[in-house]
Amino acid sequence: MKKYSKLIIAAIVALIFIGTFVFLWQKSQPKEVVYNEFTPKLDSIQKTTIITGKIEPRNEVNIKPQISGIISELLKEPGDYVNAGDVIAKVKVIPDMAQLSSAEMRVRLAEINLKQAQTDFEREQNLFNQKLVSADEFDKIKMSLSQAKHEKIAAQDALEVVRDGVSKSNAKASSTLIRSTISGIILDIPVKVGNSVILSNTFNDGTTIATVANMKDLIFRGNIDETEVGQLVNGMNMKITIGALQDLKFDAALEYVSPKAVESNGTNQFEIKAAVKLSEGGKIRAGYSANAEIVLAKADKVLTVPESAIEFSGDSTFVYVIKGAGKNKTYDRTYVETGLSDGVNIEIKKGVTTKDKVRGPEIIADDKEK
Numbered sequence: 001m002k003k004y005s006k007l008i009i010a011a012i013v014a015l016i017f018i019g020t021f022v023f024l025w026q027k028s029q030p031k032e033v034v035y036n037e038f039t040p041k042l043d044s045i046q047k048t049t050i051i052t053g054k055i056e057p058r059n060e061v062n063i064k065p066q067i068s069g070i071i072s073e074l075l076k077e078p079g080d081y082v083n084a085g086d087v088i089a090k091v092k093v094i095p096d097m098a099q100l101s102s103a104e105m106r107v108r109l110a111e112i113n114l115k116q117a118q119t120d121f122e123r124e125q126n127l128f129n130q131k132l133v134s135a136d137e138f139d140k141i142k143m144s145l146s147q148a149k150h151e152k153i154a155a156q157d158a159l160e161v162v163r164d165g166v167s168k169s170n171a172k173a174s175s176t177l178i179r180s181t182i183s184g185i186i187l188d189i190p191v192k193v194g195n196s197v198i199l200s201n202t203f204n205d206g207t208t209i210a211t212v213a214n215m216k217d218l219i220f221r222g223n224i225d226e227t228e229v230g231q232l233v234n235g236m237n238m239k240i241t242i243g244a245l246q247d248l249k250f251d252a253a254l255e256y257v258s259p260k261a262v263e264s265n266g267t268n269q270f271e272i273k274a275a276v277k278l279s280e281g282g283k284i285r286a287g288y289s290a291n292a293e294i295v296l297a298k299a300d301k302v303l304t305v306p307e308s309a310i311e312f313s314g315d316s317t318f319v320y321v322i323k324g325a326g327k328n329k330t331y332d333r334t335y336v337e338t339g340l341s342d343g344v345n346i347e348i349k350k351g352v353t354t355k356d357k358v359r360g361p362e363i364i365a366d367d368k369e370k
Helices: 002-028 097-129 135-164 168-173 365-369
Strands: 035-038 041-057 060-063 069-074 087-093 177-179 184-188 210-213 218-225 237-242 245-257 262-264 267-277 289-306 311-313 316-323 330-341 345-350 358-362
Touching (some): 041 267, 097 135, 218 245, 218 289, 237 267
Antiparallel strands (some): 041 218, 041 289, 060 210, 087 177, 184 210, 237 289, 289 345, 316 358
16 A cells, blocks of 8 residues: 555656646747737827916906005905996095194194185275275285185095095095906905005005906916927917816917926926917806817828837837738838827838838737737
């Protein structure tokens, strides 16, 4: 029994040894190299680039007060449409005490001068009625009274402007009423009732009461790499896709390319602007992130092959044209003149025809199994 067991074990060991030897021998044998094969065909090629940016109104205006004070009332909200001249907010004036005191003093002096001018006029009128003074002298006194009356009105208006921000004579043009300077949509009102606001001057930009923009005139603003900017021409068409609105696409026309580059992430970028052509009823919000696809070059009905079939050697390009079939198949290295490429296919201007077949990259084991 032991003798048979030893024989069985020896047979198993021998089989394992022989199987291992056969496996290693098969693995060491050279495998047949199989390549993809392509037939040149007529097709259209276009080179495109994607530019990232955002949608912005062309005309966006910050509305600022012409007088300092406190917001007493807000009449509009973000999203409301306003016409030029519509009142957005009201400002309550906090008068400067020095200016207020000066204006009050001017009113008192004007009242005194008016009272004196009225007395002189009445006296002079009695004398004129008695023909004791000339008409020329009476006219002078009469003019002085008129000037005193106007000065009183002007002094009172000045006091009301300093104290209240508005006078009775110019109530419609009051600087306490903050009006929109353009027609459009209110994008933002960064102040609240009770906030202090200051007018714009040489020392500061002033407080922004509201931001208003014409949302019917939008532009796409983005940056393009310096390697591609040379292919841009004003008027080129672009396709705009908004990240938040994947189903909506808009056309745009390139209208501006910056003459100066700015450095971004180690590369030189040029700013571009394109006029967005809104479709009927299209509604876009300001600040949407967007991508613009622009065709840099295009070739229609040209001979093409996959770029993977091209061998690049210095400034020259070659393909391997297939000759023969089966085990007699050979590959003839042929010079070709290439043209436009879209990254997948490339234009062949000269060297092969649609009757030729060219060799592509080697088919690896995984591809063969598939």
